Amino acid sequence: MIELQSGQNTIGILPETGAAIAFWRDGATDILVPVPDPNLEAQHDVAVAGYPLIPYSNRIAQGRFSLNGENYRLTPNMRGETHSIHGNAWEHEWKVAQHDVDRAILYFDHKPQTERDFAEWSFPYRAVLSFILTGDALQIEILLANRGDVPQPVGFGYHPFFRRTPDMRVAFSARGVWENDAAHLPAVLLPSTGKWDFSKAKSVDTLNVDHCFAGWAHEARLSYLDAGYDVVISATSLFHHIVMFTSPEKPFLALEAVTNMNDAIHHPEVLDAGLTILKPVVTRFPAPSPTILTATRRARHKRFPTDIFTECIDMAETTSSHLGTYLTPGGADRMRRGLNALLLEERPKIVEIVSWAAGNGDRSENGDYIYGKRRLHEIDRRIRFLRKRLENAVIVDPSRQEKRNIVYFGAVVDYIDEEDRTHRVRIVGSDEARIDQGEIRLISPLAQTLLRRRAGDEVVLKSAKGETTLEITSISYDDDVSRDDH
Numbered sequence: 001m002i003e004l005q006s007g008q009n010t011i012g013i014l015p016e017t018g019a020a021i022a023f024w025r026d027g028a029t030d031i032l033v034p035v036p037d038p039n040l041e042a043q044h045d046v047a048v049a050g051y052p053l054i055p056y057s058n059r060i061a062q063g064r065f066s067l068n069g070e071n072y073r074l075t076p077n078m079r080g081e082t083h084s085i086h087g088n089a090w091e092h093e094w095k096v097a098q099h100d101v102d103r104a105i106l107y108f109d110h111k112p113q114t115e116r117d118f119a120e121w122s123f124p125y126r127a128v129l130s131f132i133l134t135g136d137a138l139q140i141e142i143l144l145a146n147r148g149d150v151p152q153p154v155g156f157g158y159h160p161f162f163r164r165t166p167d168m169r170v171a172f173s174a175r176g177v178w179e180n181d182a183a184h185l186p187a188v189l190l191p192s193t194g195k196w197d198f199s200k201a202k203s204v205d206t207l208n209v210d211h212c213f214a215g216w217a218h219e220a221r222l223s224y225l226d227a228g229y230d231v232v233i234s235a236t237s238l239f240h241h242i243v244m245f246t247s248p249e250k251p252f253l254a255l256e257a258v259t260n261m262n263d264a265i266h267h268p269e270v271l272d273a274g275l276t277i278l279k280p281v282v283t284r285f286p287a288p289s290p291t292i293l294t295a296t297r298r299a300r301h302k303r304f305p306t307d308i309f310t311e312c313i314d315m316a317e318t319t320s321s322h323l324g325t326y327l328t329p330g331g332a333d334r335m336r337r338g339l340n341a342l343l344l345e346e347r348p349k350i351v352e353i354v355s356w357a358a359g360n361g362d363r364s365e366n367g368d369y370i371y372g373k374r375r376l377h378e379i380d381r382r383i384r385f386l387r388k389r390l391e392n393a394v395i396v397d398p399s400r401q402e403k404r405n406i407v408y409f410g411a412v413v414d415y416i417d418e419e420d421r422t423h424r425v426r427i428v429g430s431d432e433a434r435i436d437q438g439e440i441r442l443i444s445p446l447a448q449t450l451l452r453r454r455a456g457d458e459v460v461l462k463s464a465k466g467e468t469t470l471e472i473t474s475i476s477y478d479d480d481v482s483r484d485d486h
Contacts, residue, residue, distance in 0.1 A: 001013065001014055001022055002014075002015065002096065002099055002104050004101070004102050004103065004104060004131060004133045005101065005102065005133065006101075006102045006133035006134060008025075008026055008027040009025075009026055009133050009137070009138060010023075010024075010025050010133075011023065011024050011025075011131060011133065011138055012024075013104060013106070013131055014046065014048065015093060015094045015095070015096055015106055016093045016094075017043055017044070017046045017048060017093075018042070018043065018048075018051050018052075018089060018090035018091055018092060018093075018094070019051070019052065019089070019090075019094040019106045019108065019129050020043070020046075020048035020049070020050065020051040020090065021048060021049045021050040021051070021160075022034060022047070022048060022049060023049050024049060024050070024138060029227070029229070030163050031162070031163070031231065032049035032050055032160050032161055032162060032163070033049055033161050033162070033163040033164075033251060033252050034047035034048055034049045034161070035047055035048065035049070035161045035250075035251065035252050036048075038079065039078050039079040039080060039081075040077075040078060040079075040090075041077075041078075041079055042077065042090065042091035042092075043090070048161075049160070049161050050158065050159055050160040050161060051086075051090045051158075051159050052089055052090060052127070052129060052142060052156070052158060052159070053086045053087055053089075053090070053155075053156055053157040053158065053159055053256070053258065054087045054088075054089035054090075054125075054127050054142070054144060054154075054156050055087045055088075055089070055121060055123075055125055055127075055144065055152070055154040055155070055156065056086070056087050056153070056154060056155040056156070056260065056264075056265075057086065057087075057155050057156060057157040057243070057256070057258035057259065057260055057262075058085060058086065058212065058243060058258070058260075058261075058262040058263070059081075059083040059084070059085050059184065059185060059262050059263050060074060060083060060084045060085075060263060060265060060266075061083055061183070061185050061263050061266055062082055062083060063075060063076055063082075063083055063084035065153075065265045065266065066395070066396075066397060066400065067152075067153060067265075067394060067395070068150070068151075068393065068394070068395050069329070069395050072122050073119065074119055074120065074121065074122075075116075075119040075120065077091060077120070081184075082183070083183075083184070083185075083263075086159065087121065087156075088110065088120040088121050089108055089110070089127050091120070092108055092110075093108075094106040094107060094108045094129070095107055095108070097128075102132065102133040102134070103130070103131060103132040103133065104130070104131045105128065105129070105130045105131075106128070106129045106130075106131075107126060107127065107128045107129070108126070108127045108128075109124075109125075109126050109147070110123075110124055110125050110126075110127075111124050111147075112124060122152075123146065123148050123150070123152035124146075124147040124148040125144060125145060125146055125147055125148070125152070125154075125278075126143070126144075126145045126147050127142065127143065127144050128141075128142070128143035128144075129141070129142055129143075130143075140158070142156065142158075144156060144278070145278075146278045146279060146280045147280070148280055149280055150280065151277045151278060151279050151280070151391070151392065152277070152278055153265055153275050153276070153277055153278075153394075154275075154276050154277075154278045155258065155259045155260030155264055155274055155275055155276065156258070156259055156260075157239070157243075157256050157257055157258030157259060157260075158256060158257065158258075159254060159256050160254065160255070160256070161252040161253075161254055162222055162231060162252060162253045162254070162255060163224075163251070163252065164204060164246060164250060164251055164252050164253045165224060165226070165227075166205050167224060167225040167226040167227070168203070168204045168205070168222060168223065168224055168225075168253065169201035169202060169203055169204065169221075169222070169223040169225065170198060170201065170202060170204050170207075170220070170221070170222055170223075170244070170253065170255070171198055171199065171200060171201040171202070171220065171221045171223070172198050172199070172213070172216055172217065172219065172220035172221065172242065173192070173198070173199040173216060173217040174192045174196075174198070174213035174214060174215055174216040174217070174242070175191075175192060175214055175215025175216070176189045176190055176191050176192055176213070176214045176215060177189070177190050177192055177196045177211050177212070177213050177214070178190075178211060178212045178213075178214060178261060178262065179211065180210065180211060180262075184210070184262075185262065185263050186212065186261060186262050186263055186267070188452065189214065189270075189452070192213065196211075196213075201221070201223060204246055204253055205248070206248055207246050207247070207248070207253075208246070208247045208248060209244050209245065209246055209247075210244075210245045210247075211243070211244060212241050212242075212243045212258075212261050212262045213241060213242050213243070213244065214240065214241055214261060214272060215240070215272065216241065216242045218234055218235045218236065218237065218239065218257075219232065219233065219234040219235075220232070220233045220234075220242060220255055220257075221233075222253070222255065233255060233257060235257040238259055239257045239258060239259055239274075240259060240260070240261070240272045240273075240274040241257075241258050241259070241260065241261050241272075241274060242255065242256065242257050242258065243255075243256040243258055243262070244256075258274070259274045259276065260273060260274035260275050260276075261273050261274055267408075268326045268394065268396050268408075268409045268442075269407075269408045269409045269427075269442065269451050269452070271443070271448070275394075277392055277394065279391075279392070326393070326394050326396055326409060326429040326442060327393045327394070327395055327396070327428075327429040327431065327432055328395075328396065328397070328398060328410055328428055328429065328432065329395055329397055330432075331428055331429055331431070331432025332390065332393060332395050332432075334432065335386055335389065335390055335431065335432065336390065338386060339383065339386040339387065339390070342379055342382060342383050342386075343383060346379060347376070347379050347380075347383070350372050350375050350376050350379060351376065353372045354369060354372035354373055354376060357369035357372055389431055393429075396409050396410060397410075398410025398411065398477045399477055401477050404475070404476070404477055405454055405455065405475060406452060406453070406454055406475070407427070407450045407451050407452060407453050407454075407472070407475055408427075408451065408452070409427055409428075409429075409442060410426070410427060410428065410477055411426070411427055411450075411475055411476070411477055412424065412425070412426045412475070412476045412477065412478050413425055413426070413427070413450050413472060413474075413475055414472070414473045414474040414475075415450070415470045415471060415472045415473060416470065416471045416473060417468060417469075417470055418468055418469055418470075422473075424438055425438050425439070425440045425446065425447075425450075426438055426439045426440070427439075427440060427442055427447045427450065427451070428440070428441070428442065429441070429442060430442060430443055445461065445462065445463060446461060449461045449462075449470070450470075450472065453472055454472065454475070455472050455473060455474050455475050456471075456472065456473075457471070457472050458470070458471050458472075459471075459472065
């Protein structure tokens with residue numbers, strides 16, 4: 001164990017146990033509480049007070065996903081689970097790069113070579129954790145770099161175990177909560193009302209919660225009324241979600257600010273799923289990075305600026321997965337064909353015209369030369385655009401959709417409007433939509449209205465012209481939007 005100290009602020013770090021925190025204390029006060037979890041076999045029953053979630057937070061359903069036409073399968077890494085959970089960085093021993101009285105730097109290199117390595121995570125990466133104590137503050141910096149040759153999907157966060165007491169209160173605001181199904185996977189997004197409304201502080205004494213909240217206000221507060229202090233957790237907009245886990249029989253409350261929703265890789269239809277596509281980069285170790293998560297312990301009558309920071313490097317080198325990057329296989333093929341046509345056919349022809357026109361005298365009055373140069377610039381811009389889009393695209397095959405009775409990305413939807421007119425649309429990526437063929441962009445108001453609905457549902461489409469009620473009559477995942485029965 002590595003122990004750091006600055007004044008009354010002390011922390012224990014376990015490099016051999018996934019760079020977990022063993023304890024965090026301010027004087028005699030345990031801010032985080034160490035908890036053994038026999039279900040996390042890789043921790044070997046060692047009690048930990050927190051650990052990093054790298055390279056994804058929470059679950060990937062059945063440990064399976066597809067990306068850019070490749071299928072990946074991960075091994076479940078928690079006893080009793082059929083899913084993979086919380087990445088693999090917490091499962092391995094980390095190396096110590098630096099250790100002083102008040103600071104330490106640890107790093108872990110995932111270099112998949114064996115079948116077991118690939119079953120943990122199929123992409124190589126380097127993760128770096130820096131722990132720094134300054135006065136009453138604890139700063140934790142996280143660096144994550146893609147050390148492979150292809151983009152990889154990532155999400156991250158931090159999993160702290162806050163001490164749970166009868167007088168404890170929790171408060172935060174959120175847009176909605178993902179209600180889990182029996183498999184502990186997100187099933188439906190509900191508004192944060194009633195029992196899910198934590199905008200006013202609630203007692204945790206009888207709380208039994210294991211859910212991911214979306215669109216939170218990037219600040220949460222844990223109040224210890226009898227002890228007389230608060231813990232305030234805040235994060236930048238990169239953290240779209242916060243996960244809360246607690247139950248009456250547990251001595252802790254886990255409140256995890258994370259970038260991605262649970263099972264984000266299987267929900268491309270969700271606008272703020274939080275998945276990030278991390279491009280291959282070469283980074284120096286260590287390197288500076290922006291703060292993206294803060295938790296602060298504050299006395300209710302006297303302030304103690306004790307902080308947890310979680311940081312990630314090279315965000316400028318990442319491409320956040322937004323709706324324009326999702327493509328169906330057919331849409332990706334059309335973009336590749338278009339790119340090849342520009343590179344192999346049209347551009348060579350224009351270059352030939354420009355070269356011929358350049359030899360015909362005064363270029364300032366040469367229409368062929370002026371038009372050719374202008375067209376060549378347009379082609380080159382289009383080539384750069386297509387290359388960038390294809391490089392960062394996430395290919396989602398609708399034919400593999402298991403929940404075929406619900407509207408997701410790639411669905412063909414039949415609906416009736418208020419005048420009993422029938423319509424058929426297919427929901428596709430922003431870069432591939434062909435309106436004249438009934439394909440609509442995933443970010444369009446109509447697509448967002450239809451998403452996660454079922455046949456028979458009535459939905460209200462809001463537009464500048466007002467509100468219109470639509471009835472969904474059928475859902476399919478056929479490739480062709482125009483079928484004979486239309």
